[in-house]
Amino acid sequence: MFSIGELSKQAKVKIPTIRYYESIGLLAPAERTEGNQRRYTAEGLERLGFIKHARELGFSVESISSLIELQEHPDRSCYEATELAETQLRAVRAKIRQLRSLEQELARISTGCSGDDVSENCYVLSALANHNLCNKDH
């Protein structure tokens, strides 16, 4: 039985975030002391670790709710959990593709004019103003 501060330290999740997770139903309501303070067990730490890990992998809170529900119904869970993970993977890959094209354009833009050469036409600014100077259609 440890306090929310201890849990926060162990799980590396901020205290207000823990309370927030409880408030939206992602964490079950914690047990309380006489004086109304939250007390947790190893189980709570595990659950919070799960949530943290999933968040770091980019799952939305909603998806995590689904995953937690799946944990409670082990029959169909594997198929659906794998599907959720694959959806997440597709989203991550799409995001990477998008960022790569941004990277290219930004790299091109920022090497376009050197900082030393203080000319009247800054290539960065004109590249931003004028989409024609850009390869991609985002």
Place this chain on the structure above:
Amino acid sequence: MFSIGELSKQAKVKIPTIRYYESIGLLAPAERTEGNQRRYTAEGLERLGFIKHARELGFSVESISSLIELQEHPDRSCYEATELAETQLRAVRAKIRQLRSLEQELARISTGCSGDDVSENCYVLSALANHNLCNKDH
């Protein structure tokens, strides 16, 4: 002189977003008709295009404000604008690195157990629960 709807169509930026940009000072207040409706010129379209493009490149609204200010002071602008672009580039590259490691882990997780094999232990769920099953330390 065209309406906000026309501007929206031309710039491919939604009407509420245009009003929002005006409200936070990113766009100068538009001229108005007798009946209080906004009217724009080609200049407004250009500015909005600049903003849109910069947003698509991931610049924050705050950075865009800076860029717009720089446009008005062409003397030091090139150096500072290039710096902003480079900062943005670094952020994009960091984000890509992070997403790549997520991609790897998600790929590993979601191929770990096939959906058909409905076992009691779903690898997706245990991988999420147990950070030790993961290569990275995020």
Place this chain on the structure above:
DNA sequence: TATAATATCTCTAGCGACTAGAGGTTCAAG
């Protein structure tokens, strides 16, 4: 010119996922 349809106006509230702060209570160490 009258009317109807469409477009616009302002204002408020909501989204996701937290974060920060005020003002008050409880716990644990000395």
Place this chain on the structure above:
DNA sequence: CTTGAACCTCTAGTCGCTAGAGATATTATA
């Protein structure tokens, strides 16, 4: 038993929009 750190709830703020209500303006047609 006192003190100070940790905890409590509640409200409001963050960012970058988006949605809706209810009122007014413009434009096209009859």
